[in-house]
Amino acid sequence: MAKRSRSKTRTPASDAAEGAxxxxxxxxxxxxxxxxxxxxxxxxxxxxxVARPFEGLPGERDIVALRELVPAASAPLTLKDHPDREVLLCTLLPGAAPAMVRDSGAIWLGLQVQHSFGDPARDLGAVLLKALDAEAGIVGLTDPPGPGPRLQDLVVSGGNGDGLDITVHDGFGFWIADVEEQTPEMEEALHQADHSAAPTARLGSVEAAYWTDVTTKEHLRWVLPEPEADAFDALARLHAAGRDQLVPDSRLVGMFRAHGLLVPVWDLPVGTGAAALEEPAAAFRKALDEALAVTEPLTPEERSARNGLANRQVTIR
Incomplete structure (x- = not known):
């Protein structure tokens, strides 16, 4: 009797949903x-x-950057039902706290937290609702929050009425700027946090692009708004044409996916600085827009460039 084949019908990889x-x-x-x-x-x-949890929030790309890339930054938020309540969105809070209610009644929300409940925007919404009714101190979640409003449902806009009015801080001194009596424990925690924070700056000529200095090299990391497949194709066209260099001796080294968005990363020569990237970044954004408008299929060279970029891609969340 012939043996049964152990092989099972499998869905070809090409049929799988992109990003599955x-x-x-x-x-x-x-x-x-x-x-x-x-x-x-x-x-x-x-x-x-939720693959793209911050979609619909003002400054979505900057929120992704503040959660994944930027050590110390903050941005005010305006709430729908509590427009007079001071709310500050922060990259990181002391002890990686999800939220803090300050003595003044201001609410600080932390983006860089350890929740893994599936939808960071829902986590933020749940923490914010708890903080609105809490006394001064730390506020967080110990269990999945369950169904309920997400941050998108609670926020009208950024503090400037449009996008996010982001302040990138040199360190975490803003943690205790409103504290009159600073204890040695506070100062030690601040020192440790500052020591781990790489210098970072947000470019002004384009949106959601952040320069950072990690001592041995500098980087530019840029959160793009386009759908991943379109952004990949456009970057591949520019890479194949040798048009992806921002400044001399810089190099597009790869990219990662964060909260449903694509983030290309450039290595930069030490000493470049953020100011030197303003005009090149604006020019690259224009070139990227031109590449996005091309409708012809990728050439063999562009497909090869795309595959090379894809092989240097990782998913953050």
């Missing part, structure tokens, strides 16, 4: 567990994973 996560791959939520044991669990024990 396999059951044995790491869960994109950042928990460190396999997808099938986390947000892909059959028992529904975790919340549904």
């Amino acid at each position: 996560v396999g059951p044995r791959q790491p869960c994109p939520c950042g928990s460190g567990r396999r997808y099938k044991h986390c947000h892909g669990a059959a028992d529904g024990g975790a919340q549904v994973y």
Whole structure:
């Protein structure tokens, strides 16, 4: 009797949805567990994973950057139902706290937290609602928040009435700027936090592009708004044409995906600085727009460039 074939019908990789996560791959939520044991669990024990959680928020790309790239920055928010309540969105709070209610009643929301409940925007919404009713101190979540308003549902705009009015700080001194009596413990925590913060600056000529100095080299990391496939094609066209260099001796070294958006990364020569990138970044944005407008299929050289860029891509969350 002939043996049965052990092979099973499988869905070709080309038919899989772009960005789909396999059951044995790491869960994109950042928990460190396999997808099938986390947000892909059959028992529904975790919340549904949201691939682009900050979509619809003013300054979505900057929020992604502040969550993933920028050590010390802040931006005021205006709330729908509490327009007079002071709310400050921060990259990081002391002890990586999700939120703090200050003695003044101001609410500080932290973006760089360890929640892995699937939807950071829902986490922020839940923490904000708790903070609105809390006394001065730390506010956070110990369990998944369940259904409810996301930050998009609670925010009218950034503090300037449009996008986010972002301040990139030299360090974390803003943590205790409103504290009259500063203890040695506060100063030690501030010193440790400042020591780990690489100098960072937000470019003014383009949106959501951040220069940073990591001592041995400098980087530009730029959160793009376009759909991933379109951005990849446009970057591949420019890469194949040798038009992806920002300044002499700079190099597009790869990119990563963060919260549903593509973030190309350039290595820059030490000593470049942020100011030297303003005009080149604006020129590159124009070239990228031109490449995005091209409708012809990629050439063999451009497809090769695209594959090379894809091989240097990682997913942050």
